[in-house]
Amino acid sequence: MSESEEAHRERTRRHKAVVDAKIAAATRDKGLLLVLTGNGKGKSSSAFGMVARTLGYGRRAAVFQFIKGTENVGERAFFSTHPDVIWEKCGEGFTWETQDRARDIAAARAGWEKARAALSDPSISLVVLDELTYPITYRYLAVGEIMAAIEARPPMQHVVITGRAADDALIAAADTVSAIRDVKHAFRDGVRAQEGIDR
């Protein structure tokens, strides 16, 4: 064995010891609240990846899309007909599309009532509240009411909330929070939303 290989082994052995100790210390299972926020690409798509993972274990997932427009998008085409998926569209696009605050509030509330039912159903392993931060920011929904339902959910149920500018109450209550920073986005180079990537 060359010296550099031996040095490599020694270095990785030390690294492995540190990683193994951290893994040994993490032994609990818990229904997690995850918040994916920030202005970069990857928040909703990450939530849909977790839907795929959940289905991979034969478990059920429920997705509530609070803002998405009416267009047929890839994730809905792919997941919404799966027998273990509940898929609800809870809005008709960003509020500046509808230009009708009362209608937006009614759509958000109707969506939230369906989401609340999923949050009390222990047969659902993962609840995705996609773009829920916007109806909170616009005060269509009260964050206190949302937090109460999330806190009262079945103990092993996971919840993922996506959207820019997550409310401090969501951040404080979450187990895992990722802030996704937009370093670069093809949109600013004149590339429109690409099928399979952005929608």
Next chain:
Amino acid sequence: MSESEEAHRERTRRHKAVVDAKIAAATRDKGLLLVLTGNGKGKSSSAFGMVARTLGYGRRAAVFQFIKGTENVGERAFFSTHPDVIWEKCGEGFTWETQDRARDIAAARAGWEKARAALSDPSISLVVLDELTYPITYRYLAVGEIMAAIEARPPMQHVVITGRAADDALIAAADTVSAIRDVKHAFRDGVRAQEGIDR
């Protein structure tokens, strides 16, 4: 209509004009190179969400997992048997697990050769190079060789690279880059990787 509703309409009308102008300026289609980096949760799961979106349009996706361990994880269970998915595991875990640099290099190279074939196949709409940043950082693979294959790919093929500490050459070449910051992670509270969320 109340005055506040009128004010709301005027504000959203202005917002809509700005958003519409940006959307009108983005008219091109392009095969994108996306880099999802940073130390937060959501990089690989976002890539898997894009696999779901791609399949939702009836298109093909290829996933190369460069580091993942041997365990059966949700994403592989869910996607790997789909007829429009190529799924390849190109490593046996982090290098500190195998403790064998030569074997890790051989596994990374063998995986890269398969990925390179996908990068020259125009029938594949999306190529995910999951955790590719690690074999680059460890110098198992040369970033120049990887960049050359990515630049020579079919023009409408999308490529997603995930992993911490993405090389500057990847960042520079990418169309879209998200840096995912770990604000909080349940792991540090003693919660182990949860099925459906982290694996």
